[in-house]
Amino acid sequence: MLNAAELFDQRDDDGVVVLLQTSPGPERFDDARRAATACPALAIAIEE
DSSP states (O other), X not given: OTTOTTTEEEOTTTXXXXXXXXXXXXXXXXXXXXXXXXXXXXXXXXXX
């Protein structure tokens, strides 16, 4: 979430990360890749 705040948010009650944009524009691709690389649960997959 911290690597791509425009793409992800976090619920206050349980800390679960929520996807905000399912198809980000090209200007957000680097942010999405950074988030996927940094995700400790490996829960983010990038499909191009």
